[in-house]
Amino acid sequence: MTGAKREAFGVYVHWPFCLSKCPYCDFNSHVRHAAIDEDRFAKAFAREIETTAERTGPREVSSIFLGGGTPSLMRPETVRAVLDSIGRHWRIADDVEVTLEANPTSVEATRFAGYRAAGVNRVSLGVQALDDSSLKELGRLHSVREALDAVAIARKSFDRYSFDLIYARPNQTPKDWADELALAIKEAAEHLSLYQLTIEQGTPFFGLHAAGKLKTPDEITARALYDVTQDICAKHGLPAYEISNHARKGAECRHNLVYWRGEEYAGIGPGAHGRLDIEESRHATATEKRPEAWLMRVEANGHGVITDDVLNREERADEFLLMGLRLAEGIDPKRYAALSGRALDERRIALLREEGAITVDADGRLRVTQAGFPVLDAVVADLAA
Incomplete structure (x- = not known):
């Protein structure tokens, strides 16, 4: 339909x-000292894509994200095979965003050129710090110089690129972070992902922190670091469009907006999650996490899905609220009401407005304020109650 919003x-x-x-990482990532059979994985990716497409029916793919793990350890030929598989089973939008995550240690010019030729048009670099001692503490295998060289390669190879940094690191001061952030903004053309260090259960950092051997900034310093982040990025034209992501206008990561806006996505590969709309129901899918077990499942069954839950109205509405309020654009309460079957409590909204945690636009759109973002979980819990 002409003029209709494309889903x-x-x-x-x-x-x-x-x-x-890395000692802080609780993502589904694995180290293998033997060579990875990329051809076997590429065939399994293709098979799971085919099976998923059979479930969804026709779709137009607006974004593709190759995440991990470290996708830049893949050969460009493997990336091309995956992208070709997606293109065989779904229509690809003319302006599709295709992002690949890369670590500076696994980057070199010929591989980046190969990714570009394979169809990647955006790269996200896991820099994590622009301080050599911090990189060592974080378990990273690259130096600041290597990271900046990687950014330079990305700049030559791609029109769009981003990189990640972690702040609220041990012994970090607001002044240190302000200097580091200034350098990052100088190097980043359009997008930065800036994450506050969290101590996740099951990681080496969790054990060190519990034993008192790893000290992170206290609550007051952490808040000061957050405020520095917001102020400096905004002054340099990269305001937060999501609680941890900053971009120039129009340069937001379109794939991540799919998640935060509660739209539909397929999850392919070991440990991938998806949200699929099938026969008017929202399915929350998850695949087997262990790579070799996932391979065997795909080869036997055509997919590695181990969880396929149909979300009820309340679950879908709560997820929409939780994800949507991370965005600076906020949410439309009417969509929440349509999903859940009930409107948000006006008294709770009024109270949160009085406390300065949220604002409500003239058209009714609800947004979390900069003061409210540090306590976002509490805001969401209050609204959802």
Whole structure:
């Protein structure tokens, strides 16, 4: 229909392997010292894509994200095979965004050129810090110089690129972070992902933190670091469009917006999650996490899905609220009401407005304020109650 809003549909592909496991990371990533059989994985990706497409029926893919793990450990030929498989089973939008995550240690010019030729048009670099001692503490295998060289290669190879940094690191001061952020903004053309260090259960950092051997900034310093992040990025034309993501206008990561706006996406590969609309129901899918077990499942059954739950109205509405309020654009409460069958409590909204945690636009759109973002979980819980 002319003028109708095109529904976004994303495809997430998970490459689960890394050169080493970072001590703060609780993602589904695995280290293998033997060579990875990429041809076998490429065939399995293609099979799971085919099976998923049979379930969804026709879709137009607006974004593809190759995440991990470290997808830049894949040969460009493997990336091309995956993208070709997606194109065989779904229509690809003319302006599709195709992002590949890369670590500076696994980057070199010929491989980046190969990814570009394969169809990747955006790269996201896991830089994590622009301080050599911090990189060592974080278990990273690259130096600041290597990271900046990788950014330079990305700049030559891709029109769109981004990189990640972690802040609220041990002993980090607001002044240190302000200097580091200034350098990052100088190097980043359009997009930065800036994550506050969290201590996740089951990671080496969790054990060190519990034993008192790893000290992170206290609550007051952490808040100061957050405020520095918001102020400096906004002044340099990269305001937060999501709680941890900053971009120039029009340069937002379109794939991640699919998640945060509650739109539809397929999850392909070991440990990938998906949200699929099938026969007017929202399915929450998840695949087997262990790479070799996932391979065997796909080869036997055509897919690695181990969880396929149909979300009820309340679950879908709560997910929409949780994800949508991460965005600076906020949510339309009418969509929440349509999903859940009930409107948000006006008294709770009024109270949160009085406390300065949210605002409500003239058209009724609800947004979390900069003061409210540090306590976002509490805001969401209050509205959802």
